[in-house]
Amino acid sequence: MRLLVTGGAGFIGSNFIRYWLTTHPDDQVINFDALTYAGNLENLRDIEDNPNYEFVKGNICDRDAVDAVMSRVDTVVHFAAESHVDRSISDPMPFIKTNVEGTFVLLESALKHSISRFHHISTDEVFGALPLDSKRKFTDDTKYDPHSPYSASKAASDHLVRAYHDTYGLPVTISNCSNNFGPYHFPEKLIPLAITNILEGKKVPVYGDGLYVRDWLYVKDHCTAIDAILTNGKIGRTYLVGGLTEDIPNIEVIRRILRIMGKGEEMIEYVKDRPGHDRRYAIDWTTIKRELNWKPAYSFDQALQETIHWFESNRQWWERIKSGAYREYYQNQYSVTE
Ligand SMILES: NC(=O)c1ccc[n+]([C@@H]2O[C@H](COP(=O)([O-])OP(=O)(O)OC[C@H]3O[C@@H](n4cnc5c(N)ncnc54)[C@H](O)[C@@H]3O)[C@@H](O)[C@H]2O)c1
Incomplete structure (x- = not known):
């Protein structure tokens, strides 16, 4: 091809x-x-x-x-x-x-x-x-x-x-x-942002109550x-x-990352919610499984571990991104709640 x-x-x-x-x-x-x-x-x-x-x-x-x-x-x-x-x-x-x-x-x-x-x-x-x-x-x-x-x-x-x-x-x-999520994920998104913030010793911003659910x-x-x-x-x-068969709220995703990285909940910082924030997404991927015999090869925790390991081993890649114009965007986007 x-x-x-x-x-x-x-x-x-x-x-x-x-x-x-x-x-x-x-x-x-x-x-x-x-x-x-x-x-x-x-x-x-x-x-x-x-x-x-x-x-x-x-x-x-x-x-x-x-x-x-x-x-x-x-x-x-x-x-x-x-x-x-x-x-x-x-x-x-x-x-x-x-x-x-x-x-x-x-x-x-x-x-x-x-x-x-x-x-x-x-x-x-x-x-x-x-x-x-x-x-x-x-x-x-x-x-x-x-x-x-x-x-x-x-x-x-x-x-x-x-x-x-x-x-x-x-x-x-x-x-x-x-x-x-996974290797080379731009560090403005939830999982890489959490991992890289923790690696930098910074808190992890979580929107609203953190109960949003993503697949x-x-x-x-x-x-x-x-x-x-x-x-x-x-x-x-x-x-x-999709990748999951159960609901995992964002706050639980962050807790799992913190656990794998040996950190506690004091690293979480709740920030102001954004407009039009969708509450829950969940995908039924039984058709592709049935018709094309596809299913995820990794469990969520295995994939999280691999991802954390990748970010630990490729610091230069994400440090360059985080030090650039992205910093200004980040400051505008995540305003801490009082
Ligand atoms: N990341 C996710 O979780 C996710 C989930 C569902 C669907 N998608 C879809 O998957 C696709 C890839 O997502 P991603 O996360 O890799 O995005 P990304 O933002 O990381 O990458 C997008 C790429 O497209 C290029 N691009 C943007 N505008 C362009 C243009 N006008 N001409 C040529 N190139 C252009 C960018 O330079 C960049 O390399 C997108 O269509 C997105 O909607 C992503």
């Missing part, structure tokens, strides 16, 4: 490229990425000399640049997105541009170049939130109900991808996955799920990909 991976310098995309080149060593991968604040070529240092890997800097909204790379591949795995909910609340425009217009440009180009598979990576946030006290999960039949500019823009992109299949016959698949997916398990979909997934289908 010749793969075009958009957004391959980001968190999940870089893990996916590493996974793909390791497990499919004869395939070729072009990583097409605009290198926004979230794109970091240091995520791919260990594979940049691989002869089957090429990096092309470009924006998915740029038709000519997209056409140039699209003409050289047969498969697209589309990760590129503005992906941080909090940023979408303070400045939604880049989310509409990249997530909606950029996806549209890619779809047009994929059609023009008769791409044999267009796989679109989406999020469970398109389904909105579930009440904290319910046992319900997002299923294949759950209606879209996005709440933030981020999830609304991802929902729009999902609809466009489906429309290109239904209207023009583009061979697409979609996956809606839950919150990923956590280890990024390495996500990569095997995408592989299963690319290899055996049905054209036109959407697969829900």
Whole structure:
């Protein structure tokens, strides 16, 4: 296969490229990425000399640049997105541009170049939130109900991808996955922020009461799920990909991290909640398990341990990120409650 991976310098995309080149060593991968604040070529240092890997800097909204790379591949795995909910609340425009217009440009180009598979990576946030006290999960039949500019823009992109299949016959698949975590996770997100703050001797900010529930997916398990979909997934289908079978509130995630790292609860600092914060997400991933024989290979605690170990061993990687422009963003975002 010749793969075009958009957004391959980001968190999940870089893990996916590493996974793909390791497990499919004869395939070729072009990583097409605009290198926004979230794109970091240091995520791919260990594979940049691989002869089957090429990096092309470009924006998915740029038709000519997209056409140039699209003409050289047969498969697209589309990760590129503005992906941080909090940023979408303070400045939604880049989310509409990249997530909606950029996806549209890619779809047009994929059609023009008769791409044999267009796989679109989406999020469970398109389904909105579930009440904290319910046992319900997002299923294949759950209606879209996005709440933030981020999830609304991802929902729009999902609809466009489906429309290109239904209207023009583009061979697409979609996956809606839950919150990923693992190596190379940008340290503004909950788990890496907690781990790196603890490693720096700082407190861990937790929004509101900390009772928000997310479904956590280890990024390495996500990569095997995408592989299963690319290899055996049905054209036109959407697969829900999650990692957990039980609810684990954010505060419990932090407590487990503190326990593994040998620290106590005094490291927790409650901060002001953000607007439109969804209460609970939970994914029913029985369809991908049943149809494609996929399930997570790691338990949540195993994956947390591996992740903590990775951040302990790769201090230079995250210290550089945390010392930059991100510091200013962090100060604005996490205002401590009185
Ligand atoms: N991280 C999660 O937990 C999660 C959960 C569900 C779905 N997703 C989806 O997975 C995908 C990847 O997420 P991530 O966490 O790796 O994101 P990320 O923010 O770490 O990486 C996004 C990458 O896209 C690139 N990019 C942004 N705008 C671009 C543009 N206009 N043109 C080309 N490249 C551009 C960035 O430079 C960056 O390398 C996204 O589509 C996101 O919506 C992520």
